[in-house]
Amino acid sequence: MYERKTIPNLNCGLDLIGEVLYGKWKVRLLWFINENHKRPSELQRKIPDASRRVLNIQLNELEKHELITKKIYPVVPPKVEYSLTEFGKTLIPVIAALGQWADEHEERLRGVILQ
Amino acid sequence: MYERKTIPNLNCGLDLIGEVLYGKWKVRLLWFINENHKRPSELQRKIPDASRRVLNIQLNELEKHELITKKIYPVVPPKVEYSLTEFGKTLIPVIAALGQWADEHEERLRGVILQ
DNA sequence: TCATATAGGGATAAATTATTCCCCTATTGC
DNA sequence: GCAATAGGGGAATAATTTATCCCTATATGA
Numbered sequence: 001m002y003e004r005k006t007i008p009n010l011n012c013g014l015d016l017i018g019e020v021l022y023g024k025w026k027v028r029l030l031w032f033i034n035e036n037h038k039r040p041s042e043l044q045r046k047i048p049d050a051s052r053r054v055l056n057i058q059l060n061e062l063e064k065h066e067l068i069t070k071k072i073y074p075v076v077p078p079k080v081e082y083s084l085t086e087f088g089k090t091l092i093p094v095i096a097a098l099g100q101w102a103d104e105h106e107e108r109l110r111g112v113i114l115q
Numbered sequence: 116m117y118e119r120k121t122i123p124n125l126n127c128g129l130d131l132i133g134e135v136l137y138g139k140w141k142v143r144l145l146w147f148i149n150e151n152h153k154r155p156s157e158l159q160r161k162i163p164d165a166s167r168r169v170l171n172i173q174l175n176e177l178e179k180h181e182l183i184t185k186k187i188y189p190v191v192p193p194k195v196e197y198s199l200t201e202f203g204k205t206l207i208p209v210i211a212a213l214g215q216w217a218d219e220h221e222e223r224l225r226g227v228i229l230q
Numbered sequence: 231t232c233a234t235a236t237a238g239g240g241a242t243a244a245a246t247t248a249t250t251c252c253c254c255t256a257t258t259g260c
Numbered sequence: 261g262c263a264a265t266a267g268g269g270g271a272a273t274a275a276t277t278t279a280t281c282c283c284t285a286t287a288t289g290a
Contacts, residue, residue, distance in 0.1 A: 001240095005275065008228070009164045013217030014143050014210075016224040022139065024278075028129050040237060049124045051279050056238065065227045076286045077236040087223065094216045095129075097209050102128030108202065109131040112180045113123070116270090120245065121279095139247075155267060166249050171268065191256045192266040234288085242280085249274070260263085 020065045023058045025050045027095055030084070033068060034092050038081040067091065135180045138173045140165045142210055145199070148183060149207050153196040182206065 008019055021027060025047055032046045040059070044052055059082060062068045067088035073079040084092070102109060124130055136142060140162055147161045155174070159167055174197060177183045182203035188194040199207070217224060 002276075010225060010228065013214045013221065014146060016217045016221065016228065017142075017213050018139065019228045020224065022137075024133065024137070027132075028127075031129060041235080052237090053239085053280080054278050057278085066223075072237090075236095077234095077288090078238085078285085080237065087220070090220070091216060094212050097212050098132050099128045101206060101209050102131045105202070105205070106128065106131065108181075109135065110125060113125065113131065113134045115179075117246075156265090167267090168250080168269080169248050172248085187267090190266095192258090192264090193255080193268085195267065231290100233290085236286095238284085240281105240283085242282105244277100244279070246277070247275080250272085251270105253270090254268085255266095257266105258264090260261105 020062075020067065023061065025055060026058050026062060027098070029055065029058060029062060030067065030088065030091060031095055031099070033082050033084055034089075034095075038083060040080055040082075043082075062088075135177075135182065138176065140170060141173050141177060142213070144170065144173060144177060145182065145203065145206060146210055146214070148197050148199055149204075149210075153198060155195055155197075158197075177203075 009015055010019070028047055029043060032043055037043055037046055040052075040055065043055060043059075044050075047055065059068070059070070063070055063082075066085055068082045069085055071081045071083070073081070123134055125134070143162055144158060147158055152158055152161055155167075155170070158170060158174075159165075162170065174183070174185070178185055178197075181200055183197045184200055186196045186198070188196075
């Protein structure tokens with residue numbers, strides 16, 4: 001596993017946010033889990049642009065940060081379900097605000113992104 | 116300059132957010148500019164963990180995405196001031212919500228981040 | 231018998247992001 | 261003349277993140 005070589009700075013709130021939310025797919029994972037897409041394969045289908053590998057890695061980090069929990073069913077083929085923790089749920093309104101802002105400004109955003 | 120090799124996907128609102136806000140210091144830059152720290156050297160002092168170089172790069176991107184504008188005063192030594200555009204200002208409440216969430220959960224966040 | 235579904239992880243390669251170092255501008259103050 | 265100031269960017273390198281590929285296991289259905 002990758003060992004980070006620099007220590008993170010945790011001065012202000014925005015630094016803390018960075019540590020738990022700064023990952024390309026994390027916000028989307030939280031969002032889709034909130035929408036009841038709980039299984040890894042479902043999440044993968046919702047986010048086809050990410051590799052299965054990186055989704056696993058980011059799910060592990062979200063779990064480590066106590067935003068989601070993982071339930072493993074002892075069946076074959078394997079079944080796993082993720083859920084938001086109570087802590088994770090408190091983040092949903094904030095993510096919703098982000099998404100709403102983007103939806104409101106969708107046209108403009110597309111414009112500026114594509115030069 | 117760096118040329119990206121993969122094309123971004125812009126399917127949903129959260130993808131669009133990613134394109135304009137996914138940069139380690141961007142949210143902090145917007146926040147401090149909103150707090151009237153307009154000059155590059157001030158921003159550097161507010162965010163000492165980032166190199167001057169990367170702040171310049173991210174400021175350029177924010178400008179390209181029309182979230183901030185740059186005013187260059189033709190004086191020596193040079194003077195530059197950044198300001199939020201009207202578009203950029205619409206993002207402030209969302210960033211405030213992020214910051215507020217982090218402040219409310221500061222202790223817990225510190226705990227989970229440091230294992 | 232063999233492909234499919236389901237979940238996950240190691241090793242490695244590639245892409246991206248961020249840091250470091252160095253150079254340029256022109257004025258003011260010592 | 262020399263240092264400091266303020267802003268910026270190129271080049272090289274380091275750090276980090278993400279993607280690719282391959283391998284594990286077992287039940288089900290064709």
